[in-house]
Amino acid sequence: MKKEAGTPVYSNEAPPLILIVDDLHQNLAVLGNILRTEGHQLAIANNGRQAISIALAKNPDLILLDIAMPDLDGLSACRMLKENKLTKDIPVIFLTARTEPEDILKGFEAGAVDYITKPFKAGELLARVSTHLELKKSRDIIIKQKNELTEALATKDKLFSIISHDLKSPFSGLMLMSKLLVENFESFEKNDLLDSITLIRDTADQVHELMQNLLSWARLQNESLSYNPTKLSLAQEVNKTTEVLRLNSAKKAITIDCNISSSYSVFADADLLRIIFHNLIGNAIKFSKNDSIVEISAELDDGYVISYVKDKGIGIPAEKIDGIFKDSPGKSTAGTANEIGSGLGLVLCREMVEKMGGTIGVESEQGAGSTFWFTLPVD
Numbered sequence: 001m002k003k004e005a006g007t008p009v010y011s012n013e014a015p016p017l018i019l020i021v022d023d024l025h026q027n028l029a030v031l032g033n034i035l036r037t038e039g040h041q042l043a044i045a046n047n048g049r050q051a052i053s054i055a056l057a058k059n060p061d062l063i064l065l066d067i068a069m070p071d072l073d074g075l076s077a078c079r080m081l082k083e084n085k086l087t088k089d090i091p092v093i094f095l096t097a098r099t100e101p102e103d104i105l106k107g108f109e110a111g112a113v114d115y116i117t118k119p120f121k122a123g124e125l126l127a128r129v130s131t132h133l134e135l136k137k138s139r140d141i142i143i144k145q146k147n148e149l150t151e152a153l154a155t156k157d158k159l160f161s162i163i164s165h166d167l168k169s170p171f172s173g174l175m176l177m178s179k180l181l182v183e184n185f186e187s188f189e190k191n192d193l194l195d196s197i198t199l200i201r202d203t204a205d206q207v208h209e210l211m212q213n214l215l216s217w218a219r220l221q222n223e224s225l226s227y228n229p230t231k232l233s234l235a236q237e238v239n240k241t242t243e244v245l246r247l248n249s250a251k252k253a254i255t256i257d258c259n260i261s262s263s264y265s266v267f268a269d270a271d272l273l274r275i276i277f278h279n280l281i282g283n284a285i286k287f288s289k290n291d292s293i294v295e296i297s298a299e300l301d302d303g304y305v306i307s308y309v310k311d312k313g314i315g316i317p318a319e320k321i322d323g324i325f326k327d328s329p330g331k332s333t334a335g336t337a338n339e340i341g342s343g344l345g346l347v348l349c350r351e352m353v354e355k356m357g358g359t360i361g362v363e364s365e366q367g368a369g370s371t372f373w374f375t376l377p378v379d
């Protein structure tokens with residue numbers, strides 16, 4: 001549908017902000033009166049310098065800029081606006097009494113998108129303003145979509161890289177081990193058989209865990225992960241997770257000591273909370289040596305519950321801590337029993353904690369152990 005000239009463009013949003021720049025108050029008054037009839041918001045500057053500082057501070061949707069002004073003229077101000085990455089995308093329309101072709105050309109060369117001649121004619125002014133506001137709006141939408149697309153491509157790349165690096169090798173191992181078993185079944189001693197089957201089971205567990213993280217992460221990126229925060233007992237959720245991880249802790253004779261008051265409840269999504277604890281407690285087990293202890297505790301702090309997962313494991317080198325919650329390549333270290341990882345778990349934890357309104361962090365000393373913590377709102 002064709003839009004009538006002068007129809008407000010941003011009907012359901014805040015009205016667009018237009019910066020008008022002229023050294024003559026009479027011109028500003030005329031412009032202001034015409035533009036206000038359309039409900040536009042206005043910012044006013046009397047010279048080029050003021051225009052630049054207001055443009056930087058208020059990021060207007062459009063600038064109407066007089067050419068002939070003392071101090072800093074419109075052409076120079078426009079060039080400066082176009083050179084600054086914060087203001088270069090704001091469309092500039094020149095206001096000019098001059099209709100000589102070379103003056104108009106100079107305006108376009110300085111970066112203007114259009115010009116309006118004085119004395120102002122309300123219809124023409126509003127039509128040009130409306131056209132450029134619409135163009136700017138369309139451009140903003142394209143830039144937003146481009147950024148979303150870039151993000152989606154990065155997600156896809158990450159998925160492919162995890163699938164090719166982190167899933168391929170354990171699957172090759174599984175295939176090789178089971179092939180050996182099938183082909184040499186008769187010649188295996190009973191104990192060797194048990195060793196091989198145990199190895200297959202452990203590898204399958206690790207791949208399964210990685211797959212679950214991968215799927216949750218992919219779904220979180222697409223915002224289609226169902227999100228249903230409710231009142232949850234923190235101690236109960238931790239107990240459910242430690243139960244699932246019991247085999248991992250038992251294999252390394254690691255004691256899991258959970259010391260959380262049964263009165264603590266959080267407002268959180270049960271699936272997300274379970275994935276967070278699964279990753280943090282799973283890591284604590286993975287990076288602890290045999291016969292160690294993992295302590296899980298919590299405390300109240302100003303409307304939030306802080307949960308702690310503390311281990312006495314290998315710790316994290318200081319230079320690695322900064323990037324630990326970021327999606328950085330080469331982040332993953334094998335566990336003390338050579339457990340594989342993807343470097344995805346903590347990125348996932350951060351995204352999930354933030355989605356539920358909390359923050360996450362870690363304190364760690366190499367060789368002494370790590371304490372991961374995260375906050376969630378109290379219910």
Ligand code: ADP
Nearest residue numbers: 283284287315331332333341342343344345346
């Ligand atoms: P993954 O464990 O699959 O590699 P994570 O994102 O869970 O991925 O962890 C990233 C890295 O952070 C690990 O590979 C390890 O180097 C370090 N890390 C995480 N938790 C601990 C921990 N409790 N103790 C020591 N290092 C840890």
